[in-house]
Amino acid sequence: GPVGDTDESSRDFDPETQKSLEEIDACQNEIDALNEKASEEILKVEQKYNKLRKPFFEKRNELIKKIPNFWVTAFVNHPQISAVLDEEEEECLHFLTKLEVEEFEDIKSGYRIKFFFDENPYFENDVLIKEFHLGSSGDPASQSTPIKWKEGMDLTKKQKERQSQMKNNRKRPHEHPRTFFSWFTDHGDASADDIAEVIKDDMWPNPLQYFLVPDIEVEENGLEGE
Amino acid sequence: GPVGDTDESSRDFDPETQKSLEEIDACQNEIDALNEKASEEILKVEQKYNKLRKPFFEKRNELIKKIPNFWVTAFVNHPQISAVLDEEEEECLHFLTKLEVEEFEDIKSGYRIKFFFDENPYFENDVLIKEFHLGSSGDPASQSTPIKWKEGMDLTKKQKERQSQMKNNRKRPHEHPRTFFSWFTDHGDASADDIAEVIKDDMWPNPLQYFLVPDIEVEENGLEGE
Ligand SMILES: [Ca+2]
Ligand SMILES: [Ca+2]
Ligand SMILES: [Mg+2]
Ligand SMILES: [Mg+2]
Numbered sequence: 001g002p003v004g005d006t007d008e009s010s011r012d013f014d015p016e017t018q019k020s021l022e023e024i025d026a027c028q029n030e031i032d033a034l035n036e037k038a039s040e041e042i043l044k045v046e047q048k049y050n051k052l053r054k055p056f057f058e059k060r061n062e063l064i065k066k067i068p069n070f071w072v073t074a075f076v077n078h079p080q081i082s083a084v085l086d087e088e089e090e091e092c093l094h095f096l097t098k099l100e101v102e103e104f105e106d107i108k109s110g111y112r113i114k115f116f117f118d119e120n121p122y123f124e125n126d127v128l129i130k131e132f133h134l135g136s137s138g139d140p141a142s143q144s145t146p147i148k149w150k151e152g153m154d155l156t157k158k159q160k161e162r163q164s165q166m167k168n169n170r171k172r173p174h175e176h177p178r179t180f181f182s183w184f185t186d187h188g189d190a191s192a193d194d195i196a197e198v199i200k201d202d203m204w205p206n207p208l209q210y211f212l213v214p215d216i217e218v219e220e221n222g223l224e225g226e
Numbered sequence: 227g228p229v230g231d232t233d234e235s236s237r238d239f240d241p242e243t244q245k246s247l248e249e250i251d252a253c254q255n256e257i258d259a260l261n262e263k264a265s266e267e268i269l270k271v272e273q274k275y276n277k278l279r280k281p282f283f284e285k286r287n288e289l290i291k292k293i294p295n296f297w298v299t300a301f302v303n304h305p306q307i308s309a310v311l312d313e314e315e316e317e318c319l320h321f322l323t324k325l326e327v328e329e330f331e332d333i334k335s336g337y338r339i340k341f342f343f344d345e346n347p348y349f350e351n352d353v354l355i356k357e358f359h360l361g362s363s364g365d366p367a368s369q370s371t372p373i374k375w376k377e378g379m380d381l382t383k384k385q386k387e388r389q390s391q392m393k394n395n396r397k398r399p400h401e402h403p404r405t406f407f408s409w410f411t412d413h414g415d416a417s418a419d420d421i422a423e424v425i426k427d428d429m430w431p432n433p434l435q436y437f438l439v440p441d442i443e444v445e446e447n448g449l450e451g452e
Contacts, residue, residue: 035275
């Protein structure tokens with residue numbers, strides 16, 4: 001405890017106050033132990049429900065596969081994700097057949113986002129994974145599958161070329177727009193990856209609302225059928 | 227569900243896609259129901275541990291009362307709270323004998339912070355309460371006990387007078403420093419009350435660390451006893 005366990009007492013409390021401080025410290029240790037136990041129980045509840053939800057997420061993914069362009073439509077309709085999608089990337093995401101978000105077993109230490117692709121003209125990979133390690137030990141870090149671009153199809157290169165052309169044109173010299181694949185390959189600040197968080201906490205929990213979103217908004221605004 | 231439950235189908239999906247969308251919607255409803263149950267179980271765990279912690283918080287408050295100036299010292303040592311304490315308020319907080327933070331029974335809907343005072347030269351109240359209603363129904367709102375200032379002792383008035391004098395002096399015309407009692411009586415944005423959150427989530431869980439903080443820092447920096 002923080003009270004009086006060093007050799008030299010660096011502040012002189014009277015004995016009565018010192019005794020009370022030690023008793024407060026003991027109280028605090030009991031509270032800390034209860035906090036610890038509460039966290040463990042909450043974790044167990046979360047793990048239990050992750051298991052219970054899993055078959056429904058799997059069934060949902062099987063159903064989604066039957067709907068052409070489900071994921072690319074949901075992504076394009078999502079305000080924050082569409083903001084990083086350039087035209088050619090949108091073409092590429094027509095080959096995205098399955099999305100999966102997995103929390104690590106202990107939940108707190110991280111998660112991974114898996115993108116499954118059909119055979120496509122852009123890269124050889126069947127699955128691209130971006131993974132986040134957010135545990136308390138060490139700094140947050142992310143890593144992602146190296147993309148095996150097909151000859152002349154590297155979308156990140158094309159973007160860089162386009163950006164450096166824009167620089168030479170001296171029109172928008174400071175613009176470095178984020179794109180989907182620059183997000184996927186960037187590991188600059190894993191603790192503040194807004195796109196990953198939006199996919200995990202907003203898209204993955206309910207993608208149907210984004211697949212359907214333009215319709216819903218029209219209905220909510222009462223622009224139709226009134 | 228969001229799929230096809232309006233009279234006019236505003237988008238024409240082929241029957242197979244429509245069927246899949248309805249099945250996805252059903253899946254989503256199962257997932258939503260599980261989320262709901264998970265939240266309820268987590269709430270029960272939190273309520274259980276709130277009950278278990280309570281006697282230790284009460285014992286801690288009894289012990290704290292034995293230590294002169296415990297709360298004002300902890301407040302002055304806390305970086306964010308001390309930032310809003312002006313000199314006279316610090317004097318006034320020497321009469322603060324007990325602090326209590328209570329979450330509402332359902333936890334999510336709000337909490338109250340209670341400040342208990344000894345007889346003092348500033349106001350008549352024995353307890354000043356600031357209460358936050360953060361429930362999903364309606365906007366977040368806060369309210370607080372009206373302070374019965376004693377004759378000529380209204381610290382919020384004194385501050386306003388001082389501030390308007392400074393305005394007239396034209397030295398720092400735009401400065402409206404926040405103070406403890408202007409925080410207590412302000413209900414402008416209950417959803418972003420940083421001082422209340424610091425008291426609830428940082429001071430209340432472990433005030434001892436702030437009562438002792440200057441000492442601890444000296445020891446950690448190794449400036450003493452080496
Ligand atoms: Ca392949
Ligand atoms: Ca009184
Ligand atoms: Mg497809
Ligand atoms: Mg006192």
